[in-house]
Amino acid sequence: MNSQHIETQAIRTQLERSSFLEHSNPLYLTSSFVFEDAEDMRASFAEEKQRNIYSRFTNPNTSEFVSKICKLEGAAAGHAFATGMSAVFSTFAALLNSGDHIVSSRSIFGSTNSLFTKFLPKWNIETSYFKVNEIDKIESLIQPNTKVLYAESPTNPAVDIINLETLGKIAKKHNLILIIDNCFATPYLQQPIKFGADLVIHSATKLIDGQGRVLGGVTVGRADLIREIYLFARNTGPALSPFNAWVLSKSLETLVVRVDRHCENALKVAEFLEEHPQVNWVKYPFLKSHPQYEIAKKQMKLGGNVVSFEVKGGVDAGRKFLNSIKMCSLSANLGDARSIVTHPASTTHSKLSVEDRLETSITDGLIRVSVGLENVYDIIEDLNQALS
Numbered sequence: 001m002n003s004q005h006i007e008t009q010a011i012r013t014q015l016e017r018s019s020f021l022e023h024s025n026p027l028y029l030t031s032s033f034v035f036e037d038a039e040d041m042r043a044s045f046a047e048e049k050q051r052n053i054y055s056r057f058t059n060p061n062t063s064e065f066v067s068k069i070c071k072l073e074g075a076a077a078g079h080a081f082a083t084g085m086s087a088v089f090s091t092f093a094a095l096l097n098s099g100d101h102i103v104s105s106r107s108i109f110g111s112t113n114s115l116f117t118k119f120l121p122k123w124n125i126e127t128s129y130f131k132v133n134e135i136d137k138i139e140s141l142i143q144p145n146t147k148v149l150y151a152e153s154p155t156n157p158a159v160d161i162i163n164l165e166t167l168g169k170i171a172k173k174h175n176l177i178l179i180i181d182n183c184f185a186t187p188y189l190q191q192p193i194k195f196g197a198d199l200v201i202h203s204a205t206k207l208i209d210g211q212g213r214v215l216g217g218v219t220v221g222r223a224d225l226i227r228e229i230y231l232f233a234r235n236t237g238p239a240l241s242p243f244n245a246w247v248l249s250k251s252l253e254t255l256v257v258r259v260d261r262h263c264e265n266a267l268k269v270a271e272f273l274e275e276h277p278q279v280n281w282v283k284y285p286f287l288k289s290h291p292q293y294e295i296a297k298k299q300m301k302l303g304g305n306v307v308s309f310e311v312k313g314g315v316d317a318g319r320k321f322l323n324s325i326k327m328c329s330l331s332a333n334l335g336d337a338r339s340i341v342t343h344p345a346s347t348t349h350s351k352l353s354v355e356d357r358l359e360t361s362i363t364d365g366l367i368r369v370s371v372g373l374e375n376v377y378d379i380i381e382d383l384n385q386a387l388s
């Protein structure tokens, strides 16, 4: 399907029909595939033929999911993984050698931070960090052995925005591989490859699934890099299950309508919070008060579904707010049809020192709201009664 429209691509990119001429794509729950004869088997293993051999390598359902994400991101190739974290880990493990160096944003997903600080150093791979508001300092962090520039935008949980075009220029100038975790934006809102990213990673667990059901991950981008990542994954086994791929590929059919409504609701929630006397400040990319509003407008179609704000009264007020919530869920997930609230200072980020927390803009009273698809007035009413 050659449409340039993302909705059409997300719906009409599909596997070849089987002989049953099914309309909805079937689920290929099979661990392996059969060969016609010895020659077919030889040629398949020699990669003279592109075909499925074993579902640790490829499977029709995962291939359909990957080809949709490639079209939506404008990527040449991709590979799917069991989780977002296995996509992140496999990407770094496949591309880096002992002695290589990473320059990364300070504001990254917690487990990615653990990968950089606890595990990659075991293989002599070190990381230097820049703060989201100090991208002018990135070049001073680059060393002769720096290989990768890494960032997420919008960031979690503070919803800061990083200028992707600037990152693209720096990566090009210094011949670095620019990798962007695009999970918070989805390919509908932001396509990092347009700004010079070499690879884009998603946790499909979030808005791509959108209903809190399955885990999944994907890396897409330059074909030569994806080839290395594929060979690493094929031999080490972080494969996405065909069932999860089938769910995720179906979810992509509704990505645009879901994310449109998520963003519409999130903007209304952000505007409500901005007026509330119990709230110190609100951060949402498409609020004019957001410090990087102009950049957000330039690189994103809409503002995303995550709003962060600071409730007055510090850690205690944050905990009290969570205890007063009636409808929204207290959960670690995000990007779900159900609205979710978290208090990072007392939960996900409680192990960080106060200085480290403040460096990533996680203040004591910060609340993260993953705005869902319930009627927006019910979401606002729940937040309002909890604030009062």
Ligand SMILES: *Cc1c(COP(=O)(O)O)cnc(C)c1O
Pocket (backbone or CB within 6 Å): 083, 084, 085, 086, 109, 152, 156, 181, 183, 184, 203, 204, 205, 206, 215, 216, 217
């Ligand atoms: C959730 C998340 C991940 C990890 O994904 P999993 O599917 O939970 O492994 C990575 N990056 C970001 C930005 C995330 O929100």
